Amino acid sequence: MIKLKGMYDSMLRCIISEDMDAVDFVKEFDEVRGKGKRFLPGAKVVLDFGARPLSEELIRDIMSDLVWSSGMYVAAWITYDAATQDLLKRIGLPTSEPAPSARTNERALGGTLLLQRSLRSGQRVEHAGDVIVAGHVNDGAEVLASGHVTVLGRLNGLVHAGNNGDETASVIARSMEALQVRIGTKIGSLDRDERWWGKMVIVRVSEGSVFIDYWPAVKSENRDENAG
Amino acid sequence: MTARVIVVTSGKGGVGKTTATANLAAALANMGKKVVAVDGDVGLRNLDVIMGLENRIVYTLIDALDGTCRLNQTFIRDKRIENLFMIPTAQSRTKDAVTAEQMIEVCDELRREFDYVLVDSPAGIEAGFRNSAAGADEALVVTTPEVSAVRDADRIIGLLESMNKSPIRLIVNRIRPHMVKKGDMLGVSDVLDILAIDLIGMVPDDEAVVTSSNKGEPLVLSSAPPAARAFRNIASRIAGSDVPFMNLELPDSGSLFGKIRRAIWGH
Numbered sequence: 289m290i291k292l293k294g295m296y297d298s299m300l301r302c303i304i305s306e307d308m309d310a311v312d313f314v315k316e317f318d319e320v321r322g323k324g325k326r327f328l329p330g331a332k333v334v335l336d337f338g339a340r341p342l343s344e345e346l347i348r349d350i351m352s353d354l355v356w357s358s359g360m361y362v363a364a365w366i367t368y369d370a371a372t373q374d375l376l377k378r379i380g381l382p383t384s385e386p387a388p389s390a391r392t393n394e395r396a397l398g399g400t401l402l403l404q405r406s407l408r409s410g411q412r413v414e415h416a417g418d419v420i421v422a423g424h425v426n427d428g429a430e431v432l433a434s435g436h437v438t439v440l441g442r443l444n445g446l447v448h449a450g451n452n453g454d455e456t457a458s459v460i461a462r463s464m465e466a467l468q469v470r471i472g473t474k475i476g477s478l479d480r481d482e483r484w485w486g487k488m489v490i491v492r493v494s495e496g497s498v499f500i501d502y503w504p505a506v507k508s509e510n511r512d513e514n515a516g
Numbered sequence: 517m518t519a520r521v522i523v524v525t526s527g528k529g530g531v532g533k534t535t536a537t538a539n540l541a542a543a544l545a546n547m548g549k550k551v552v553a554v555d556g557d558v559g560l561r562n563l564d565v566i567m568g569l570e571n572r573i574v575y576t577l578i579d580a581l582d583g584t585c586r587l588n589q590t591f592i593r594d595k596r597i598e599n600l601f602m603i604p605t606a607q608s609r610t611k612d613a614v615t616a617e618q619m620i621e622v623c624d625e626l627r628r629e630f631d632y633v634l635v636d637s638p639a640g641i642e643a644g645f646r647n648s649a650a651g652a653d654e655a656l657v658v659t660t661p662e663v664s665a666v667r668d669a670d671r672i673i674g675l676l677e678s679m680n681k682s683p684i685r686l687i688v689n690r691i692r693p694h695m696v697k698k699g700d701m702l703g704v705s706d707v708l709d710i711l712a713i714d715l716i717g718m719v720p721d722d723e724a725v726v727t728s729s730n731k732g733e734p735l736v737l738s739s740a741p742p743a744a745r746a747f748r749n750i751a752s753r754i755a756g757s758d759v760p761f762m763n764l765e766l767p768d769s770g771s772l773f774g775k776i777r778r779a780i781w782g783h
Contacts, residue, residue: 307680340678369678406712408674409667410641426710427667444710 290316292324299332299363299386306338310346317353329359334366334386339411341369347379370412370430387416387434399435406441407431414451425466433457446470458492460503474498519630521623522754523556523652523681527668529639531660532689532719535729536747537636538566540656542734543751545600549631552591554622555605556648557638558613564604568732569594577622578606578613587625596737601630611643616650623651632754641675655681656716656754660690661702666710673713685716687750692721693764704764717750719743720764 291303308316321328335350342350355362363386365376373383387399399417406421409428413419419433424441430448431437436458437449443461448470450457455472464484469476469491476491476498478484490503524537534557541553555563558578564570569592575585587603594600606613619635626633637648649655655676659669669686676684688704695701704718722743728735735744736751742762749759 306678309680338678339674341675369674408677409671411674424710424712426670427663428671 290320292320295334297332297386299334300327300360301334301336303336304338304340306340313346313349314353317350317357320354321358324358324360331360332363333360334364335362337365337367337369337372339368339405339408340372342367342372342375344375347376368407368411368413370410373412373414383414385415385417401433407445409445436460455493458490460488460490462488464489464491464500469498469500471498476500519627519633520654521627521633521635521652522654522656523635523637523649524656524658525637525645525649525672525676526639526658526665527641527645527672528659528665531658531665532687532725533639533658534562534566534636535725535735536656536658536687536689536719536750537563537634539734539736539744539747540751540754541602541632541634542567542594542597542600543736543748544632544634544755545594545597546736546748547751547755548599549755550599550601550629551632551634552601552603552626552630554603554626554633554635556619556635556644558605558644559607559610560638561605561607563602563636564592565732566729567594567602567734569602569604570732573604576604576606578609580622581614581618587622588629596733611638611647614647616647619647620651641671645672645675646679649676649679649681652681655684656687657684657711657713658687658689659707659711661688661696661704661707663702666702666707670711673711683714685714686711687717687719688715689719690721691718691764715761716753717746718762718764719746719750720762 289305289308293301295301364382364384366385367373376383385401401415401417401419403413404422406423407425407429409426412430414432416434418435419431419437421439425431425439425443425445427444429445432448432451434450434452434454437447439461442463443466446468447459449459450472453472457471459469463486465486467478471493474493484500488503489500491498491500524533526533537553541551545551553563555561564573572592575590577590579585580587580590590603591601623633635648635652638644657669657673659665673684688707692701696703708715720742722741724735724741725743735741736747738744746762749762752759
């Protein structure tokens with residue numbers, strides 16, 4: 289089913305449920321257009337498809353049956369399917385969660401994206417702001433954020449914090465199992481036999497290099513016990 | 517009759533999709549169910565060879581879609597097992613010969629005549645996979661305990677979830693308990709930890725699989741090989757029986773089964 293919710297900056301979020309059958313799209317679009325007859329024309333809307341991949345045909349249908357016919361202004365097309373994001377970008381459509389206008393610089397307060405799921409291989413989250421993943425980032429999944437990234441589960445995939453060049457951004461993972469972490473313009477790499485592997489760590493840039501340390505910082509004599 | 521339509525898929529090639537399809541189809545038929553196995557791998561068909569039915573192909577699925585024959589003319593009845601049928605596909609065409617809509621129609625037509633429709637999907641995440649999965653309600657994901665296969669399975673599970681297949685269940689194939697014990701191979705619990713879906717079976721690595729594939733005799737027809745028992749157990753679980761998982765633990769290795777049990781039942 290399709291849900292409409294309010295967001296910051298008087299934007300609307302149109303959530304197209306991942307488990308909705310593709311054959312129901314036409315019917316559901318009709319319903320949304322009917323319900324939003326009065327407020328949809330000119331409204332800024334984020335279309336949120338979850339992890340659903342979109343085909344070119346489907347994008348065309350969404351354009352004609354939802355976007356143009358309702359008169360909405362689409363601020364972003366959100367899907368976690370990386371191939372779909374690439375397709376949308378190729379057409380020139382915005383795929384990144386819009387940053388809240390008044391609070392762009394206060395990223396810790398403003399545009400934090402809390403993702404309550406695990407990202408599977410081939411899924412990607414791009415966000416202007418901080419990202420918290422309440423799940424795992426599996427091998428082959430990607431998280432790109434202009435701010436900090438915190439992974440409450442296992443980090444196997446690729447995280448790029450501060451992806452517009454901000455090297456004050458950091459990455460925290462509850463279980464660090466990624467061979468590479470990117471911050472700003474720097475790339476840090478890790479081997480499986482290093483002591484941080486599988487531990488709770490913070491990764492950040494200091495004096496131009498990528499550093500990794502246990503998080504929270506522990507006293508050296510307790511370190512191995514606590515970490516193990 | 518309304519069949520359950522199940523797609524057998526993996527992402528990565530060579531992990532045992534076709535072998536699993538053939539053996540599960542044979543095992544289900546042996547249990548008295550009416551089963552058809554559909555080769556969804558247009559252009560690289562293998563199911564006919566593994567089921568030992570290649571010399572009896574007259575019409576293929578593509579012929580039926582082109583209107584050259586009726587769908588039921590493509591059925592090849594297995595002579596060894598009653599109630600077991602297969603639908604071959606064309607080797608001379610490509611994945612573009614079928615559309616998702618056609619696969620849905622085919623599956624809906626088969627649904628009326630069978631208890632189980634198993635669709636063997638090609639490797640990959642492109643049209644071939646999408647078409648084979650299009651008509652299915654449920655999915656079986658086959659993986660081996662290797663990092664690359666698990667990553668591909670993860671990708672496929674993400675796609676199956678967004679295609680609304682349910683349940684999506686996991687078969688971990690080609691387990692070598694010796695290597696797991698030495699820490700040279702991922703254990704089933706590691707795989708489950710990453711993929712986070714329900715396990716429906718574990719199949720030990722077994723040379724008998726290779727021999728049976730080459731001979732075209734489904735393994736489940738012979739009683740001895742451990743892999744045969746594993747596939748029969750999976751078939752029973754598909755049919756809804758609560759069969760305990762095989763103990764792939766080596767004598768005196770304590771933890772594998774315990775770990776699996778914890779992963780599955782949470783204690």
